[in-house]
Amino acid sequence: MNEELRNKLEYAHRILHMEGLAEDASRGHITARSEDGRVYIKPWGVGFEDVTAQEFQGLDLDMNLLEGEGRVHSELHLHVEIYRRRPEVHSIAHVHPFYSILLSSVFKGKIHVLSQHGVHFAGKIPFHQSAELVTSKKLGEKLARILGDRPVVVMKNHGITVVGKSIEEAVILSMHFEKAAKDHLLATTFGKPSGIPVAMAKKLSVNNYNPAQVKMMWDYYCKKFDRKES
């Protein structure tokens, strides 16, 4: 079922791996919610660079396994509790990117928006202040509450969780947040950085993530991956 979503979800894992957001064995997971309300996730122990479209497990929001097999990631709670509260969200990426994690260790609730990569993250950013894995319904609920209606939550000494209206958006926002975190951290070692004001950032964000732009960026990364493999 949901073949198109499965294919797209495979590309999502390949792209985040190619771009260095899931480089080693502590990899995280990307999920997608289908039109018929199922959540798809890769089985535990399968890498971002290995998982294939047909392997994704399909579950309902109560984590009953309806499609696929294998051990289920214990952090699936993180995903279902967000899907429950955010009907417009159709994809969630939970990853442990290098600069995002360093940011989380010195985080004060905001980043300097220093380039186009940060415009979607202007203003206050939710912060989950524990490194504990999100392996229970209760912890999933807590994370979902902290996230609220925002696109990303920074998880202290752990990583990030990024949500999108589509797989494409969740993947692109994940990459952009990691780039924005790197910009922010390095710039602070170079001086007192001056960023894009919140009002202009919001205006640029509307333009940068309109459907045509998101499709253009997604196609770019799919093509880059295909070229690398050939």
Place this chain on the structure above:
Amino acid sequence: MNEELRNKLEYAHRILHMEGLAEDASRGHITARSEDGRVYIKPWGVGFEDVTAQEFQGLDLDMNLLEGEGRVHSELHLHVEIYRRRPEVHSIAHVHPFYSILLSSVFKGKIHVLSQHGVHFAGKIPFHQSAELVTSKKLGEKLARILGDRPVVVMKNHGITVVGKSIEEAVILSMHFEKAAKDHLLATTFGKPSGIPVAMAKKLSVNNYNPAQVKMMWDYYCKKFDRKES
């Protein structure tokens, strides 16, 4: 028309991509002006690593499309307003390189000239203090005025625009500015850097960018690209 220019412009995109100045989907554009006064630019949505010689659009300075097809980059204004004011300029690169953008967030109007890469940028460097895209004639005119008669303008939280007498020069100066920005920023974290005095920098610059040197460097990067592809 203008086959030789088109071929060179294809290499220009490939080289800046290979050297990491156009690594992701937020790519910028390089244009060239032909002897017959046409401006050539890649179509919107086509990547630096994909665009081919025959795809470039040819337009006049009023942005009438004379050759080619597809959506035109809305920032073409940036190019035509510079070409209008700088008859000696035959190529312009507008890119968003990592260190140049970080520099723009802490910029104070000058860089320490710490190696050969910076000698052409000694002294005051024009600074455009807005992250807004240059998508109107008015904004294009403003940027061109700020650039004045200089080789580069730093665009806050956005990137750089670099001009050259030829495609070769615009490409090489773009790479050198990014390297000079990196030198400048990192050196400030290592101590109080001492650079090349302006007078000596100007003297070195004359030597480094004479026609034989520019040709040697351009040939080097073309060869490097060809080797990588084979």
Place this chain on the structure above:
Amino acid sequence: MNEELRNKLEYAHRILHMEGLAEDASRGHITARSEDGRVYIKPWGVGFEDVTAQEFQGLDLDMNLLEGEGRVHSELHLHVEIYRRRPEVHSIAHVHPFYSILLSSVFKGKIHVLSQHGVHFAGKIPFHQSAELVTSKKLGEKLARILGDRPVVVMKNHGITVVGKSIEEAVILSMHFEKAAKDHLLATTFGKPSGIPVAMAKKLSVNNYNPAQVKMMWDYYCKKFDRKES
């Protein structure tokens, strides 16, 4: 003899090389102790990316060569003196990774545990404060005493020595320590980092290095190496 161990030890060298912990000619060595009490080590002068399973030398704890040929690494003393004191240890990696060495030059006995990579190294970390090579029984005994019952000893201006119950564990802990050192050092340039408290780190460590996790991570790196080579 001990074919399985030899094959695993070959992968161990390949993996640490692939991951950048043994990049140049100053390479270090990984040893393993077999069930019958022999210590296996690569011959002097053979690289991490070259050594093959059948080349490993087998020695007893008094460094008598029982299997193989070639010059024996003079730092074997470091390994045998640890094996003598730590019956549960079956593998030791002595390497010179970039960030671990920089850490050793500014080390104050602890690291901030900023991500999952550091949880096994929470609390006080043994520190060997001399750059001298460990080329005698006396120096080996000294290092073993400093290590005590811990997983890693930081060696000033020199590198690290990491021990594991298995080859898999020694290899994975070596990579994780280097990542943890990088996290720690970079974060200190970005602000005042806040890490995982010792009690939670210990809890996470138990989970992260249980046999299923260690096997999953080891299989991941073996697969990554095989894919790279094919």
Place this chain on the structure above:
Amino acid sequence: MNEELRNKLEYAHRILHMEGLAEDASRGHITARSEDGRVYIKPWGVGFEDVTAQEFQGLDLDMNLLEGEGRVHSELHLHVEIYRRRPEVHSIAHVHPFYSILLSSVFKGKIHVLSQHGVHFAGKIPFHQSAELVTSKKLGEKLARILGDRPVVVMKNHGITVVGKSIEEAVILSMHFEKAAKDHLLATTFGKPSGIPVAMAKKLSVNNYNPAQVKMMWDYYCKKFDRKES
């Protein structure tokens, strides 16, 4: 003539290019002096990754071209004036490596010896405080006087010149100096680094650069290059 030296000199250029010490068009040059007193250098405009054994030019110390053709590097003065004063020197590398250049902009005459890579450079390091190219006999003499009897001279905002008893030694010392410069610079951003004392560094240096070690390291890099090419 001097076929063996020519072949070795080709590897020397390939190795420094592979290791990132001659990455772009501003490349420098490595020379060797044969037993019959000729100095071999690549022709101007030929890259480190392209030059072949038969292309090297052979000149006497007065810069008369005896073998080969093409334009001669104007900085050959730098080499001949050192060869004149240092009979034991048989190879000189003049390169512009990234960290060495940054070091030159904040240099105070010494580096912290933070790893094995720096042991040969303990104590006072000669410093040439001008970015001017060494394109005359007079400037070559000045540089040679500043170098004195040492292995390396740091050239402000320019690069380094490294000398060796053999091609192998000049190449390996060049790589080690760049690594030592990187160690030194980064460590200063991480805290107050403590390095290897001069007396121990000198002792380690004697061991690290004995003929067997130099041959082992050289063979390692030749093998690495051959593997990369195959």
